[in-house]
Amino acid sequence: MGPGGSWANSRFSVLLTTTQFLFNLVFPDGCRLCDQPLLNVSRVPVCKACLSLPQPLQAEFFCQTCRTPFLSSYPLDHDGQCAICRENAVNFDFAYSFGSYEGPLRKLIQLFKYGKVESLAGPLSAFLLRAMPRDRNFDAIVAMPMHWRKQWERGFNQAELLAQPVARRYGLRLATNLRRKRYTLSQAGLSEAGRRQNLKGSFAVTRPEEIAGKRVLLIDDVFTTGATLRAASAALKSAGVARVSALTLARVDGRAPAAMNLDTDFSSTGLAPLGRALTESDARRKVSAGSGIR
Numbered sequence: 001m002g003p004g005g006s007w008a009n010s011r012f013s014v015l016l017t018t019t020q021f022l023f024n025l026v027f028p029d030g031c032r033l034c035d036q037p038l039l040n041v042s043r044v045p046v047c048k049a050c051l052s053l054p055q056p057l058q059a060e061f062f063c064q065t066c067r068t069p070f071l072s073s074y075p076l077d078h079d080g081q082c083a084i085c086r087e088n089a090v091n092f093d094f095a096y097s098f099g100s101y102e103g104p105l106r107k108l109i110q111l112f113k114y115g116k117v118e119s120l121a122g123p124l125s126a127f128l129l130r131a132m133p134r135d136r137n138f139d140a141i142v143a144m145p146m147h148w149r150k151q152w153e154r155g156f157n158q159a160e161l162l163a164q165p166v167a168r169r170y171g172l173r174l175a176t177n178l179r180r181k182r183y184t185l186s187q188a189g190l191s192e193a194g195r196r197q198n199l200k201g202s203f204a205v206t207r208p209e210e211i212a213g214k215r216v217l218l219i220d221d222v223f224t225t226g227a228t229l230r231a232a233s234a235a236l237k238s239a240g241v242a243r244v245s246a247l248t249l250a251r252v253d254g255r256a257p258a259a260m261n262l263d264t265d266f267s268s269t270g271l272a273p274l275g276r277a278l279t280e281s282d283a284r285r286k287v288s289a290g291s292g293i294r
């Protein structure tokens with residue numbers, strides 16, 4: 001190679017180094033899941049390989065209504081319903097989820113929600129689109145609302161960010177009629193009955209005439225016990241909504257050994273929040289410390 005070539009080459013490598021330098025300033029730690037250097041300039045701090053890891057949930061036995069997976073048909077009645085769905089007369093009509101709340105999908109959701117990496121909304125909503133039921137029609141989409149105070153603390157409503165691309169894709173309205181009335185305690189660590197009590201009267205529907213008689217798709221990030229989705233569905237149904245289908249990214253899979261760790265072991269994932277994020281467990285600690293968030 002001549003001197004001119006190496007000059008051009010070195011200028012090119014300076015340019016590359018500068019680009020890489022600026023890029024590294026934005027994402028100094030590489031992929032937030034696997035630590036490999038990020039090769040493509042993107043606002044998403046997760047590599048393509050990690051984004052392709054989450055797999056759809058597979059189950060041989062599951063509840064016909066909430067689609068909770070089971071190891072056998074034993075917990076299901078002759079209608080194929082689980083005990084929780086049998087108990088709750090007012091319910092969502094169907095629930096769909098992309099995958100299990102574990103492994104890379106769980107890490108991605110936690111990074112999005114608690115690590116406040118809003119740019120993950122796009123890649124994550126692609127999983128929601130994959131889980132959309134092909135054989136059902138909807139008139140409106142509702143994102144699981146957050147209490148204004150919680151949303152102010154987090155800076156965004158993760159369900160809304162996930163629901164926007166789905167609404168756009170299907171040309172549906174993102175209805176804002178469902179509201180969170182009370183600042184509920186964190187649901188993590190509560191029993192199903194405790195969750196129901198905690199959520200009682202926590203939702204309200206404004207301008208019910210806008211969604212009465214409609215088929216609504218209710219979107220949230222994680223299906224834990226379904227209590228929040230049931231409470232929201234009950235509010236929608238009492239406002240006259242004809243049908244509520246729930247769509248979540250992930251569901252807690254009772255068949256997995258780590259299923260009940262839920263969101264409380266955030267520190268063990270190694271995903272440190274960017275800045276000082278108030279996590280669900282922080283909020284609960286505050287409450288139990290007597291600061292009285294309510």
Ligand SMILES: [Zn+2]
Nearest residue numbers: 031034047050
């Ligand atoms: Zn990676």
Ligand SMILES: [Zn+2]
Nearest residue numbers: 063066082085
């Ligand atoms: Zn069920």
